[in-house]
Amino acid sequence: MLRCFRAVAEQGSLADAAEILGRTPSAVSMMLRQFEDHVGAPLFESTRKSRLTPLGELIHAEARRELVHFDRTVAAITGMARAELGHVRLAVTPSVAQVIMPPILRDYMAKHPGVNVDLRDGDSATIQRDLTAERADIALATLGPIPGFTRHLILTDRFGVVCRADHPLARDWSDLGWTDLADVDFIANGLCDHIRDESFTPIRNGARLNVANTASLLSLVRAGVGVTLLPELAVQPGQDDLCFLPLIDSSARREIWMLTPPDEMMTPAARALVSAIRSADLRDPQS
Structure with missing residues (x-):
């Protein structure tokens, strides 16, 4: 209803709004009438829909703001679902940060330009605390099994x-x-x-x-x-x-393990980075 009202208000006629919306003029007219009934007051000064009432002007301004916000929210949700957007927190040992992660992150960030990555290095005890306190999404360190986390040997x-x-x-x-x-x-x-x-x-x-x-x-x-x-x-x-x-x-x-929450608990962006790490060729990381 908001989209219909906005289109009519900005186009100034039912026919032009219907063309933009991909609907028939009668369908647009019916939806607009339902919207005015819902509001409880007329939003246009005449049946030609060329001029808004004072209430219509206020609702038009509000509708524009809300629709922009709604579209951005939907785009963000869609982007996160496709691993196009998001934020991933990595906790790794210094040697992993210096040798293992650079080529992996180079390729990952090129494929996912909308994802932000926070990389922190530290000793294994600090990394375990960050992981269990939910300050990290992915951990790479010399760690034993931790209840509730998936563990995969990296190298x-x-x-x-x-x-x-x-x-x-x-x-x-x-x-x-x-x-x-x-x-x-x-x-x-x-x-x-x-x-x-x-x-x-x-x-x-x-x-x-x-x-x-x-x-x-x-x-x-x-x-x-x-x-x-x-x-x-x-x-x-x-x-x-x-x-x-x-x-x-x-x-x-020395064994380097990757620990993560279960797949269903991770964001798509985090899952994509886990997949990139697991598929990387780490047989000779010094080469």
């Missing part, structure tokens, strides 16, 4: 010792193992808790410094404070001042 990468390129360990690491770290200043971090080798336990327990943030951790290694243990993705290509030394006597690997 694994090997652990290794990270030290300065000029550190003595880097010269002959191929002949060294856990025991050779016994007399080296070791900087612990949260991921060390995932190493179950008994030979590593005294090294972890002997660490005098524990650092959670990866960027701070690598800065300390660069400064010669000590060496640390990290997954391979944490050391970016081009960081020539650092060395990643794969563990000789350990098969330990």
